Amino acid sequence: MNNKGQIIITDILLYLIILLVIFSIVIYATVTLNDNQVTRINNKQLNNLLEDSISALTKTSGTPNNWEELNVNKVDTVGLKSPKNQLLSYDKLIKLKNNPYLLDKYFPTGIDYSLTMYSKSNPNNEVLIAGKSNFNNKKQIQSKSTVVLFDYAFDITSFKKENMTVYCPYNHSEQWICKTINVNDESLSSGKYYIISDSDVKYVISNTYSENITGQTRKTCINNQLEQLMRNQNQTIFLHILTNNNNTYLVYDTDNKEEFLDEVIKPKTYVLNMKIAT
Amino acid sequence: MKIINDQKGFTTSILLLILLIPVFLLLVITIDEYSHNVNNTVENLESNQIKSISEDFENEILIVTKESLHNITYDIVTSKRSVTDKDTIRRYIQNRINEKEIHYNNNFLIDCEIKDLKSSDNPFKIELYYLLVVSTKDNKIKNSKNEQKLVEITDKRFPVYDPLPTLKTGATLNGNYLEYGNQLSGHININNPDAYLNTIQSIIIKECPLSDYSQHGNSNETILSCLNNHYYHNSHDGMCIFCRLENKTNCNHFGFETFIIPTKLSDDAPASIDHVLLNDINNQYPGNLVSIDNNTFLYLDNGHKSKYGL
Numbered sequence: 214m215n216n217k218g219q220i221i222i223t224d225i226l227l228y229l230i231i232l233l234v235i236f237s238i239v240i241y242a243t244v245t246l247n248d249n250q251v252t253r254i255n256n257k258q259l260n261n262l263l264e265d266s267i268s269a270l271t272k273t274s275g276t277p278n279n280w281e282e283l284n285v286n287k288v289d290t291v292g293l294k295s296p297k298n299q300l301l302s303y304d305k306l307i308k309l310k311n312n313p314y315l316l317d318k319y320f321p322t323g324i325d326y327s328l329t330m331y332s333k334s335n336p337n338n339e340v341l342i343a344g345k346s347n348f349n350n351k352k353q354i355q356s357k358s359t360v361v362l363f364d365y366a367f368d369i370t371s372f373k374k375e376n377m378t379v380y381c382p383y384n385h386s387e388q389w390i391c392k393t394i395n396v397n398d399e400s401l402s403s404g405k406y407y408i409i410s411d412s413d414v415k416y417v418i419s420n421t422y423s424e425n426i427t428g429q430t431r432k433t434c435i436n437n438q439l440e441q442l443m444r445n446q447n448q449t450i451f452l453h454i455l456t457n458n459n460n461t462y463l464v465y466d467t468d469n470k471e472e473f474l475d476e477v478i479k480p481k482t483y484v485l486n487m488k489i490a491t
Numbered sequence: 492m493k494i495i496n497d498q499k500g501f502t503t504s505i506l507l508l509i510l511l512i513p514v515f516l517l518l519v520i521t522i523d524e525y526s527h528n529v530n531n532t533v534e535n536l537e538s539n540q541i542k543s544i545s546e547d548f549e550n551e552i553l554i555v556t557k558e559s560l561h562n563i564t565y566d567i568v569t570s571k572r573s574v575t576d577k578d579t580i581r582r583y584i585q586n587r588i589n590e591k592e593i594h595y596n597n598n599f600l601i602d603c604e605i606k607d608l609k610s611s612d613n614p615f616k617i618e619l620y621y622l623l624v625v626s627t628k629d630n631k632i633k634n635s636k637n638e639q640k641l642v643e644i645t646d647k648r649f650p651v652y653d654p655l656p657t658l659k660t661g662a663t664l665n666g667n668y669l670e671y672g673n674q675l676s677g678h679i680n681i682n683n684p685d686a687y688l689n690t691i692q693s694i695i696i697k698e699c700p701l702s703d704y705s706q707h708g709n710s711n712e713t714i715l716s717c718l719n720n721h722y723y724h725n726s727h728d729g730m731c732i733f734c735r736l737e738n739k740t741n742c743n744h745f746g747f748e749t750f751i752i753p754t755k756l757s758d759d760a761p762a763s764i765d766h767v768l769l770n771d772i773n774n775q776y777p778g779n780l781v782s783i784d785n786n787t788f789l790y791l792d793n794g795h796k797s798k799y800g801l
């Protein structure tokens with residue numbers, strides 16, 4: 214009987230078994246972890262792509278920055294921010310909606326995306342701007358939303374009190390705010406001038422010949438009145454408004470966006486949502 | 492059964508060591524992966540931040556420029572001493588910008604160099620040239636911009652005072668109005684200077700809103716409102732803001748002019764235009780009476796009469 218030898222053999226056998234079990238556990242763990250890591254990086258890349266594309270869309274104006282006015286083949290990059298302020302340009306959004314493929318090049322093949330928008334007050338009415346309306350057979354979908362306000366490219370003159378007294382031709386008192394605009398035949402025919410206010414205000418429109426038209430309104434198009442006061446091709450018009458601390462604006466609209474006029478007084482918030490899927 | 496009979500602990504130690512290696516490797520891989528991601532995100536965030544900071548700071552530059560022009564012109568009209576040259580103005584703005592740079596953002600370095608100031612095609616705006624560099628503290632990410640911007644001098648928040656009347660006549664500012672007393676008539680060297688005795692003039696530079704200057708004559712109300720507001724008008728003969736600051740007598744840039752309203756009625760007197768009255772002795776010329784209403788009248792030569800439709 215070789216007691217000693219038996220012990221060694223049993224011991225080594227046991228060691229080998231334990232070693233095998235531990236190694237297989239370690240190898241299994243490494244393999245699954247590696248797998249996990251691959252999907253995790255994909256997730257992260259997907260998330261980066263999502264964040265980058267939505268921030269590029271909402272924080273840049275695109276190149277050239279008036280791309281919405283150009284032929285689509287002259288568009289380098291797409292961005293929706295208005296170059297003049299922090300709002301999104303409504304015109305750019307519409308241009309993108311009419312040419313949704315402009316966004317395609319930002320996403321690698323195999324990745325689907327969708328860009329939708331809805332009004333915060335009416336979340337059920339979601340409009341598809343670009344991309345796919347549904348993702349069938351996709352494993353991973355990531356989504357990001359951001360709240361936006363729109364710039365409708367109105368030319369807005371605010372009737373606010375200024376710290377400097379302006380003597381108008383009618384020597385109006387402090388309760389009035391009187392501003393000057395320059396109107397010509399072309400600006401009259403290619404756009405509409407509106408007076409809008411948050412409550413009824415009295416107004417006087419006069420020209421340099423001291424001819425005037427008066428009225429009272431909350432929202433009105435004054436093109437007809439202006440036409441009556443045009444005595445020169447380039448006519449300077451004085452607009453006198455009895456504001457009583459109301460928010461009153463003169464708005465010039467060149468592409469029939471009357472439906473959005475109220476947003477000059479009370480801006481509406483919209484939600485822009487982007488989804489990407491693999 | 493005795494499993495371990497290794498009294499020296501030899502086999503066990505080696506086995507443990509072998510077991511530890513893969514665990515250690517895994518740990519290294521995970522940590523590396525994590526820190527890599529963190530770094531990436533930080534860099535992205537910083538370059539976005541740099542862009543938005545330089546945009547914000549550009550606004551600041553415009554405001555500082557307007558504010559500086561307001562301060563400089565106010566100092567001139569109160570101290571009655573001119574600025575010797577344009578570079579003094581540039582340096583003034585540069586100093587104010589330097590102060591702003593320090594306190595603007597503690598996480599980034601901002602460096603803005605005001606290169607030049609120039610008169611522009613529109614006398615109510617000046618051209619500003621600057622180089623703006625915004626970078627991270629370690630200088631890894633940098634955004635530099637060479638810009639040329641138009642800055643309006645008619646911003647109501649920072650009114651710019653016309654320095655020329657004070658510099659030429661030494662008249663004293665009272666509120667926003669210059670009370671000439673006998674100082675303007677003292678400066679005039681042609682017939683009937685007393686027409687401008689005790690004249691008062693607002694010297695804040697405000698642009699006349701009329702699109703065609705000939706519309707001034709359309710009605711009394713229109714010209715009167717222009718006179719009451721003391722508006723300034725585009726003019727070839729008038730001087731630009733920089734030449735006014737330097738108290739020059741002529742200027743090749745696009746300039747502006749304003750009416751100076753006389754106080755004494757007669758048939759003719761020196762023309763009621765600032766660049767005529769404030770000019771050298773040999774370049775002053777008379778104008779004919781233009782009555783506007785019972786209390787208001789001007790003296791204008793034919794050129795200015797037709798320019799303003801009077």
Ligand SMILES: [Zn+2]
Binds near residue numbers: 384453454
């Ligand atoms: Zn008025």
Ligand SMILES: [Zn+2]
Binds near residue numbers: 717723
């Ligand atoms: Zn005028």
